[in-house]
Amino acid sequence: MTKKTLSTEPYKGVRDFYPDDQAIQNHIFGVWKTVARRYGYEEYNASLLEPTELYTSKTSTEIVNEQTYTFTDRGERSVTLRPEMTPTVARMVAGKRRELSFPLRWFSIPNVFRYERPQRGRLREHWQLNADIFGVESTVAEVEIIALAYDIMKAFSAKNGDFEIRINNRKLLNTLPNGAIPLLDKKTKMSSEEFENEWKKISDTPFTLSVDEETRGVLDKLAARGITNALFDPHIVRGFDYYTGIVFEIFDTDPQNNRSLFGGGRYDNLLELFGDEKVSAVGFGMGDVTIRDFLETHGLLPKTISATTVMLCPLSMEFTETAETLARELRAQNISVAVYYGEKKIGDQIKIADKKHVTFIIVVGDEEKNSSRYTLKKLEDGTETAGTADEIAKKLSSV
Amino acid sequence: MTKKTLSTEPYKGVRDFYPDDQAIQNHIFGVWKTVARRYGYEEYNASLLEPTELYTSKTSTEIVNEQTYTFTDRGERSVTLRPEMTPTVARMVAGKRRELSFPLRWFSIPNVFRYERPQRGRLREHWQLNADIFGVESTVAEVEIIALAYDIMKAFSAKNGDFEIRINNRKLLNTLPNGAIPLLDKKTKMSSEEFENEWKKISDTPFTLSVDEETRGVLDKLAARGITNALFDPHIVRGFDYYTGIVFEIFDTDPQNNRSLFGGGRYDNLLELFGDEKVSAVGFGMGDVTIRDFLETHGLLPKTISATTVMLCPLSMEFTETAETLARELRAQNISVAVYYGEKKIGDQIKIADKKHVTFIIVVGDEEKNSSRYTLKKLEDGTETAGTADEIAKKLSSV
Numbered sequence: 001m002t003k004k005t006l007s008t009e010p011y012k013g014v015r016d017f018y019p020d021d022q023a024i025q026n027h028i029f030g031v032w033k034t035v036a037r038r039y040g041y042e043e044y045n046a047s048l049l050e051p052t053e054l055y056t057s058k059t060s061t062e063i064v065n066e067q068t069y070t071f072t073d074r075g076e077r078s079v080t081l082r083p084e085m086t087p088t089v090a091r092m093v094a095g096k097r098r099e100l101s102f103p104l105r106w107f108s109i110p111n112v113f114r115y116e117r118p119q120r121g122r123l124r125e126h127w128q129l130n131a132d133i134f135g136v137e138s139t140v141a142e143v144e145i146i147a148l149a150y151d152i153m154k155a156f157s158a159k160n161g162d163f164e165i166r167i168n169n170r171k172l173l174n175t176l177p178n179g180a181i182p183l184l185d186k187k188t189k190m191s192s193e194e195f196e197n198e199w200k201k202i203s204d205t206p207f208t209l210s211v212d213e214e215t216r217g218v219l220d221k222l223a224a225r226g227i228t229n230a231l232f233d234p235h236i237v238r239g240f241d242y243y244t245g246i247v248f249e250i251f252d253t254d255p256q257n258n259r260s261l262f263g264g265g266r267y268d269n270l271l272e273l274f275g276d277e278k279v280s281a282v283g284f285g286m287g288d289v290t291i292r293d294f295l296e297t298h299g300l301l302p303k304t305i306s307a308t309t310v311m312l313c314p315l316s317m318e319f320t321e322t323a324e325t326l327a328r329e330l331r332a333q334n335i336s337v338a339v340y341y342g343e344k345k346i347g348d349q350i351k352i353a354d355k356k357h358v359t360f361i362i363v364v365g366d367e368e369k370n371s372s373r374y375t376l377k378k379l380e381d382g383t384e385t386a387g388t389a390d391e392i393a394k395k396l397s398s399v
Numbered sequence: 400m401t402k403k404t405l406s407t408e409p410y411k412g413v414r415d416f417y418p419d420d421q422a423i424q425n426h427i428f429g430v431w432k433t434v435a436r437r438y439g440y441e442e443y444n445a446s447l448l449e450p451t452e453l454y455t456s457k458t459s460t461e462i463v464n465e466q467t468y469t470f471t472d473r474g475e476r477s478v479t480l481r482p483e484m485t486p487t488v489a490r491m492v493a494g495k496r497r498e499l500s501f502p503l504r505w506f507s508i509p510n511v512f513r514y515e516r517p518q519r520g521r522l523r524e525h526w527q528l529n530a531d532i533f534g535v536e537s538t539v540a541e542v543e544i545i546a547l548a549y550d551i552m553k554a555f556s557a558k559n560g561d562f563e564i565r566i567n568n569r570k571l572l573n574t575l576p577n578g579a580i581p582l583l584d585k586k587t588k589m590s591s592e593e594f595e596n597e598w599k600k601i602s603d604t605p606f607t608l609s610v611d612e613e614t615r616g617v618l619d620k621l622a623a624r625g626i627t628n629a630l631f632d633p634h635i636v637r638g639f640d641y642y643t644g645i646v647f648e649i650f651d652t653d654p655q656n657n658r659s660l661f662g663g664g665r666y667d668n669l670l671e672l673f674g675d676e677k678v679s680a681v682g683f684g685m686g687d688v689t690i691r692d693f694l695e696t697h698g699l700l701p702k703t704i705s706a707t708t709v710m711l712c713p714l715s716m717e718f719t720e721t722a723e724t725l726a727r728e729l730r731a732q733n734i735s736v737a738v739y740y741g742e743k744k745i746g747d748q749i750k751i752a753d754k755k756h757v758t759f760i761i762v763v764g765d766e767e768k769n770s771s772r773y774t775l776k777k778l779e780d781g782t783e784t785a786g787t788a789d790e791i792a793k794k795l796s797s798v
Contacts, residue, residue: 040737338439
């Protein structure tokens with residue numbers, strides 16, 4: 001048998017998150033969670049494996065088979081890797097309809113899957129914040145959901161001028177002739193001329209829509225909250241069929257990157273699929289790839305965040321035990337400490353600490369072993385603080 | 400067309416996490432992350448979709464096909480939902496072998512998948528802490544990994560008497576006759592008599608093993624750290640083929656639940672699969688289902704944790720705006736606030752707050768609207784604090 005070497009590449013179209021990338025994911029997820037909780041949204045989750053029927057009822061089997069990961073298990077069940085979270089959350093809410101207290105405010109950060117043709121080089125898996133409010137018929141729900149989305153953008157340090165919130169109403173769109181919604185949905189991918197030509201095929205009068213009362217009310221309430229970068233845009237459609245009222249999309253205003261970042265809307269009829277009475281729902285989804293791209297474009301990503309506060313550097317391996325004892329004392333005070341294990345010299349150990357974005361080092365040798373006093377050195381500027389383990393722990397806890 | 404009602408059940412063998420269950424998951428994941436970071440472990444992640452070859456090289460194709468979710472994508476690639484994280488982390492470390500600084504301390508909390516026959520009612524998806532240290536040949540790595548596992552158990556408030564750490568050495572096991580390791584691996588599933596009968600088929604002398612020097616050294620170092628519930632157990636094997644040295648398992652000592660909770664060990668040769676030179680590695684995995692079960696058995700799960708600190712209860716819908724303004728002021732101070740939207744009376748609103756485990760409520764009516772002074776009421780004991788929005792925020796920040 002010849003020895004075959006395995007590839008270190010991940011599966012096509014998905015990402016590996018090495019610590020530096022995971023730190024950025026954690027930053028994004030952290031902002032999402034903090035702001036969602038500030039609005040009283042509770043976290044839920046579900047498996048990414050779902051029965052295929054969950055998607056076929058609202059979508060054609062063809063689309064499900066071509067754009068999702070769907071396979072048959074050994075029990076002859078058809079399983080799909082969820083392409084979006086809304087059908088799942090609707091299923092869960094319908095499943096405990098009688099036990100849950102409304103209004104229900106829920107959020108989750110699921111990974112979702114799309115079968116993209118390999119040659120396009122597009123991602124097949126991404127993570128997405130989903131925030132939804134259930135059981136509120138009035139547009140206070142839309143205002144809250146849009147305000148939550150806005151506050152997340154602000155928590156990422158975006159300014160009002162960096163993005164805009166474009167709002168439309170499906171009820172208004174439903175007054176348009178047949179074929180108008182799919183055409184509007186594709187509008188950003190065609191020239192004005194192409195759009196006008198296509199429009200002429202479905203209507204004799206030019207495309208026009210004026211803001212309705214409901215949308216106007218939402219815009220006014222947002223303005224009263226200081227959300228002045230929201231506007232009516234008759235071209236906003238949102239791809240999914242299940243929307244029933246207000247829909248919105250957040251756009252990057254950067255001329256280099258003037259595209260939709262994320263969006264959402266009202267979907268009041270989705271729970272009826274589960275044989276349940278109507279439950280009002282408004283929500284949005286926000287993807288990690290798009291938001292990371294936005295933060296990079298606008299210079300809003302924080303500098304590298306270190307997971308480890310201190311690295312202990314033994315002068316030689318015989319001081320590993322002394323370093324271990326100090327590590328235990330500091331860890332008991334909740335300080336993040338790594339001990340260098342190996343035979344490299346101090347200079348090389350410091351290079352490693354630097355590469356791992358460690359904030360402080362403590363060298364451990366004979367002097368430290370005998371005196372039980374240590375010198376904490378900040379790598380960034382070389383400043384030093386000396387003291388016992390306890391004094392060093394206090395100093396680090398106050399940083 | 401007849402309207403077909405969709406089931407609200409999740410896919411067979413996987414779980415939905417409603418907020419109360421997700422709060423327990425977050426508690427478990429929180430302890431895992433805190434302790435791992437305290438030891439300087441950095442978080443990484445990867446997709447659950449992996450090329451099937453990652454598993455076939457170390458395992459027979461039959462096992463891969465029967466015990467994993469494996470399917471062929473439209474690009475004729477065979478894809479597997481990861482059944483464990485170790486091959487993935489080995490792939491990632493091998494992939495950036497030259498750029499990474501060793502020792503490398505990494506952790507992740509992936510979900511992993513096993514194809515279980517439906518009738519057994521066993522779970523097909525669970526989450527698992529994986530912590531690994533790479534690049535350390537000496538047993539300081541085993542000592543650190545076991546100490547980390549021990550500290551996690553302590554952080555869950557387990558006492559030394561609640562669990563024990565059983566340690567063995569694959570090098571010692573390799574001195575046994577052919578067939579001994581698979582037999583030992585099945586030992587807990589058979590009676591002593593069955594085991595002895597089976598043993599006679601492979602050896603003329605009774606089964607016996609004495610502790611080796613390496614294992615003794617690890618036990619001594621653990622004892623020096625106060626880890627006194629570790630012992631040598633010649634029956635510990637660990638199922639996976641890739642282990643090369645010390646292996647360990649943590650057992651529940653409860654006679655009602657005396658079983659293996661989790662384990663790990665040294666696997667020095669796994670990176671060779673990627674055509675790379677040898678990289679020493681020691682790690683362990685710890686599953687959410689088993690640990691939750693352990694915490695429940697020992698009464699160590701915390702009481703329900705609320706995601707939301709305050710619910711604002713408008714006396715009637717006309718006070719929603721006033722409540723919204725107060726909510727904004729409190730949220731600006733990072734306080735988690737939900738506003739009740741709906742037409743229920745105060746008494747019913749309080750019942751909802753209670754059901755959602757909200758800590759405080761503030762009723763908002765005419766008096767509050769005119770005076771801009773509010774009364775914060777703690778639901779648990781009815782205690783009240785009055786003040787302006789700012790004073791209430793200060794009070795809540797100090798809770």
